[in-house]
Amino acid sequence: MTTDSIVRLTSLTQGYSGRRIIENLDLSIKPGVTGLLGPNGAGKTTLFRTLATIAPPQSGQLELFGSPVTNERTARRVRRRIGYLPQDFGYYPAFSIADFVRYCAWLREVPSKQADSATKEALAAVGLADRARDRMKSLSGGMLRRAGIAAAIVGSPALLLLDEPTVGLDPAQRLDFRKLIRSLARAGAAVVLSTHLVEDVGAACDTVFVLSDGQIRHSGTPQQLAELATPTAPGDSPLERGYMEALGNSRPSQETPC
Numbered sequence: 553m554t555t556d557s558i559v560r561l562t563s564l565t566q567g568y569s570g571r572r573i574i575e576n577l578d579l580s581i582k583p584g585v586t587g588l589l590g591p592n593g594a595g596k597t598t599l600f601r602t603l604a605t606i607a608p609p610q611s612g613q614l615e616l617f618g619s620p621v622t623n624e625r626t627a628r629r630v631r632r633r634i635g636y637l638p639q640d641f642g643y644y645p646a647f648s649i650a651d652f653v654r655y656c657a658w659l660r661e662v663p664s665k666q667a668d669s670a671t672k673e674a675l676a677a678v679g680l681a682d683r684a685r686d687r688m689k690s691l692s693g694g695m696l697r698r699a700g701i702a703a704a705i706v707g708s709p710a711l712l713l714l715d716e717p718t719v720g721l722d723p724a725q726r727l728d729f730r731k732l733i734r735s736l737a738r739a740g741a742a743v744v745l746s747t748h749l750v751e752d753v754g755a756a757c758d759t760v761f762v763l764s765d766g767q768i769r770h771s772g773t774p775q776q777l778a779e780l781a782t783p784t785a786p787g788d789s790p791l792e793r794g795y796m797e798a799l800g801n802s803r804p805s806q807e808t809p810c
């Protein structure tokens with residue numbers, strides 16, 4: 553493995569109850585901002601849960617920070633260095649935002665002497681410093697998402713996994729979010745975000761992977777993705793057209809509604 557890879561997956565197969573969602577996937581992630589694009593059901597969340605060491609690989613190898621993660625003991629050792637914002641995250645409704653973020657700091661084993669300052673820093677980074685005492689149950693969708701981002705970044709994890717972090721953020725907050733992740737990456741973190749918003753990828757990512765049916769269809773810079781665009785590909789920008797081209801110029805597959 554190259555010395556600066558924070559994540560390395562080799563021949564990953566992952567799925568649920570005998571159904572394979574990801575098969576034989578190789579992936580390497582370095583510090584910087586990496587975007588993960590893909591249609592609904594592509595396997596992005598499944599991949600994130602694997603990287604966050606929540607779902608052990610069905611087969612294949614996961615290496616984080618240069619060490620193989622092979623069992624619960626090795627997973628626990630790396631978890632404190634990982635910040636994870638799931639698409640839907642749980643919280644105690646009666647907690648204040650500060651309680652929630654401090655609790656996540658405790659889960660990540662941020663030393664107790666640093667927990668208060670780390671919490672304040674994380675809340676300030678997402679613009680919630682003056683709402684620290686608001687109850688979680690009282691938050692708007694965008695504020696809840698920002699509280700989740702604060703919980704993911706508290707204690708400055710070296711690997712930050714953000715599953716659709718900009719859902720519900722207004723345009724100004726999305727700009728602030730991009731600035732935030734770029735500054736975390738400049739400080740040495742590997743930030744991985746899954747999103748359906750190609751403009752977030754174009755504006756904030758150094759590298760982009762396009763995932764479809766559990767396979768990487770494209771990896772490179774956003775510029776390289778945009779260069780895949782053909783005049784006939786659907787889309788309103790070169791990046792959207794490049795993305796559609798990477799998917800095989802097809803409409804994303806739809807999950808069957810119930």
Ligand SMILES: Nc1ncnc2c1ncn2[C@@H]1O[C@H](COP(=O)(O)OP(=O)(O)OP(=O)(O)O)[C@@H](O)[C@H]1O
Pocket residue numbers: 568573590591592593594595596597598599639
């Ligand atoms: N807990 C589960 N049990 C069974 N199947 C699951 C489970 N979670 C996800 N799946 C299935 O795995 C596939 C990939 O889902 P996943 O959530 O990883 O996709 P995604 O790319 O994150 O999608 P989206 O963009 O809609 O969030 C889907 O077909 C989904 O139905």
